[in-house]
Amino acid sequence: MIVGETRIIPAFSAKYGDVGKGDKIIEFTDNFYANTAGHEKQPELCIGRIIGNEPERLRTPIEATLGILDGTRDFNQSHALIVSGRPRGASGTATWINFNRERNRIERRIDDNWSHTTELDEPSETEWIDAMVGKDVIHLAAHGWENGMDVLHDTTVRDTWDPGVTAPLVFANSCLTGRYPPTRCLAERFLDKGASAYIGATEVSYGPYCRYLAEGFWERFDVGYTAGRALKEAKRNRMGDTSYAKYNSAIYHLYGDPKLEPVVAPPSEKDVPPPPADNDIQGPVDSVQVKVPMYEVDSYPSGEQEATIPGGDMLLVPGKPMVPCYPVMVHFPAGYQVQDVRLGEHGGLSTDSLNLPITEAAEYDLSTPPQPPDPDDEWFPSEDLQWSIVQEPDGGTTLVIRLYPFQANPSTTHVRFWDTCRLEIDYVSTSVRMRHLAVERGSVAPGETVRWDLAVENTGLKVTDVLVESVIRTPDDTIVGGLPIRRLRSVQGLATLEQEWDSGDCDPDFLTVEVSLRSLSGCLVDRRTAGVTLGRAEAVLDSVVVNPPCFEAGEGLTITATGRSIGERPTGGTVVLGVYNDQGGLIEQLSEDFTDVAPGEPIVAALPYKATLPRGQVTLRGSILYEGVATDVVIWPPTGAGTDGDLDGDGRVGLADFAILATAWLDYIEQADIAPPGGDCRVDQLDLSVLAQQWMSL
Incomplete structure (x- = not known):
């Protein structure tokens, strides 16, 4: 179990080819923590992450799980809720998807294990909130974004939802509701209010693959079959081996304790794990x-x-x-x-x-x-x-x-x-295996040498020769490099080998080092993989500009964020703009994705926004998220050079500065609009007060 968000324990980024309209880069995935042998889709370990921006928020889902164990919270297979949203979303403009189909199929799987199942189709927000009280498990299928899905908003969950005596597991089969960086997402609202766990996506999800992932999870989740194991097995067995399947496997995460499972009292025959399936x-x-x-x-x-x-x-x-x-x-x-x-x-x-x-x-x-x-x-x-x-x-x-x-x-x-x-x-049957494979550096510059080392162990009594075959693959399994086959002679016990590959003219990409061990007859005896990134992707956000710069509540604005791709390979990610009030509370989050921006090329996002507060009561905070990291935050309105009262920039505050302010009195000149920080499009007593205090202090 991982406790903390990416600033404490970082997430991985990954690239998957031939997904939807082209290659997709996942900015935040924990799949690689669970895929210890390097397989992109099939995790070997059960994994969960506890998310929250403050220590008390990290404690809440842990306390909910402990409450299930000590009997103060219910999680006993008595009540389930399945909700299907509007085919075109709350706005009526999203791609048409029949969420009824998913609700019906999930109901058949949940109904086998839960005593009472409630179904809702296209509920109002109030009906949605009311129905989620007293449920052990909640499955939601609808169009979504970071801060809500269909008509359900994260602030409504924060302000009005109370699960009652239960600590439900919520499975949100939707886009983006599990995208916890950089601010609070819908998943965090549910966990803050008492859910024991949440399963959601950090990126845009693809159907019908995500539906089959959900079906695989609910087929398994039961007494004796933990949430972590059910999600792991669903990823391994229910989604196939295409790029779409690997992508969906990487974006869906369990936020909570992977050992979570229903508790039945009094004990029943279900306490004994079911026998292995026939297959x-x-x-x-x-x-x-x-x-x-x-x-x-x-x-x-x-x-x-x-x-x-x-x-x-x-x-x-x-x-x-x-x-x-x-x-x-x-x-x-x-x-x-x-x-x-x-x-x-x-x-x-x-x-x-x-x-x-x-x-x-x-x-x-x-x-x-x-x-x-x-x-x-x-x-x-x-x-x-x-x-x-x-x-x-x-x-x-x-x-x-x-x-x-x-x-x-x-x-x-x-x-x-x-x-x-x-x-x-x-x-x-073989006594030879690969004990270890690791690259020297997880990221190298184009043209640099990629180095790795491996350990081969022969546990048999006889010495043996081993052939080592090493190739380099791209995300679509194309071989872009390799080494001559190496023969290790007379191996007994532990043997080590260091290898290197000159990346030369290979294009920057996410690469995989694949090493196979073979007998002299050509039989495969072991195979391992390790990832390495060729070329650094990097972005910087230079500015955030609002047009018009002076506005009142209700006016339509265009917020333009401009940055650059400054790495060694194309960058993909998301421009994120948070709109905050003068108390620091988040009003709304705007975002726009970009893909494959070549090094040196601009990153521009022009986002429409209808102001809910006038300038002077609003602050924008912008950043670019890419491959698991975020750029430095750019704040609008910017703090001008004259905020210390030195309006003419001569190094002192005096009569000349006062004259500039007097000329702009009750009007607007950016140079004189120094209060509140960032300005309010009006030169008045607030600006005069700042100038006077600085003048008197000198």
């Missing part, structure tokens, strides 16, 4: 007989029919039909390495005709239109399975097999499905 197998085994559950079909008013396999996953490829698949996990202890997986006999073939939806890679606030199916395709997917290896912290591995028993013909409505198969697994 979760302990190895080593060389063959597996699999029985795939029969698929289920949900029909919608649009005429679409969605097929799902209980306990399964979805294969989601933009422009292709949404088809269900079925994961099988085989756990191998240390000392074994899988070489190949093949589909043996399969049977139980059945056919049907279904109007499957086409996968649309849609942001939950933006969208990319679905592409029509390729008429030359016959069956999708064309392969029967895919497999991958996940390194575990104990040195073992998990073989993840994604079976594709369900296939669809994109040019017709025909589908086919088989429900039994035998899997043949080739593996080797």
Whole structure:
């Protein structure tokens, strides 16, 4: 569990290719803390972060969890709430998304474990607040932003929501509501008011991937199955291996104790963790007989029919039909390495005709239109399975097999499905493993040398030769560099090796060093990865300008923030402007994203804003967030050079300065508008008082 925000314990940034409208850079993710073996999507550890800007706010969710344990707060699987928001959001201008579909599917999963489930569709803000009282778990599906979702605003949660005797877990399947830097987000409001945990996204989320992540979480979360474990397993098994899946895995975070789980009193048979699922197998085994559950079909008013396999996953490829698949996990202890997986006999073939939806890679606030199916395709997917290896912290591995028993013909409505198969697994037993892999520096300049070291251990009684194969990959798995294969001779016990790669003309990017160990016969015996960033991304915010500079409440303004990309590779991030009153309270937060701004190019955000207070009672604080860090804050209105009363800049306060102020009396000259700090567009007794005090003090 991480306690504190990024100024205490920093978050990571990451880049994912082919997501939505291009590459996406995630500014804040804790996924790498959980992915100890370097896999971008499949975390090995359960992780949670306690967020809050002050120590007392950090204590609140911890105290809520302790209250569950000592019985002063309820969290006992009695009451659940599921809310679906408006398809186009509260403004009516967002991309149309059917949140009803998610509410219905989540209800079926929550209803199995919670005694009473309440559903709301498009509630008012008051109905929303009232319904969240006395609930153990709350699932919210709607358009969102940092400070709210649909008609629900964070200030309303702050001012009016009281959970009662419960300490609920809130899952917000929405964009940005978990984006805690740089100010307070909706997640923090819920935690401040007594929620025990909150699951939300730090970036814009993509459907339908995030919906399947939520379904995977609620299928698992139960007595004996903690929130951290449920989210970890949902990320590993429910979202596939595409860039979209990796991206969504990285942006959804658990804020709270990862060991949180429902408490049932009196004790029941649920206190015993459920047995492993049929598709979760302990190895080593060389063959597996699999029985795939029969698929289920949900029909919608649009005429679409969605097929799902209980306990399964979805294969989601933009422009292709949404088809269900079925994961099988085989756990191998240390000392074994899988070489190949093949589909043996399969049977139980059945056919049907279904109007499957086409996968649309849609942001939950933006969208990319679905592409029509390729008429030359016959069956999708064309392969029967895919497999991958996940390194575990104990040195073992998990073989993840994604079976594709369900296939669809994109040019017709025909589908086919088989429900039994035998899997043949080739593996080797080995006494060699990689104990350690680490890069010397996590970030290097373009053209510099990337260095790393590794430790190889042979625990066997006989010496052996080991081949070391090292390559450099980009985020889309393109190999951009590599080293000649190195042969380590007569390895026994622990051996170490240092390697280096000249980045030369390689373009700045997020790179991965992948090192594989092989036997002399070519069998893979171990593989590890380590990340390195080639080129520094950096930004600076130079100015914040308001037009018109003098305004009253109700006037429309244009706030322009101007900065620069000053690093060695393109910068992506968000320009953030906070609007504060004269008491320091946040009125509103404005933001605008930017992507791939080349070094030396300007970063400009022109944000419209309707003033709620006149100048003199408003302060703007601007910064640029990029790759897990924030620039220095720029404040508007700026404090002028004459705030000490020296209006003419001659180094002293005297009659000449008084003459400048008198000329502008009850009018506006920026030079003489020195009070309050930043000015109020009027030269009056406030400015005279400052000048007089400085004059008399000298």
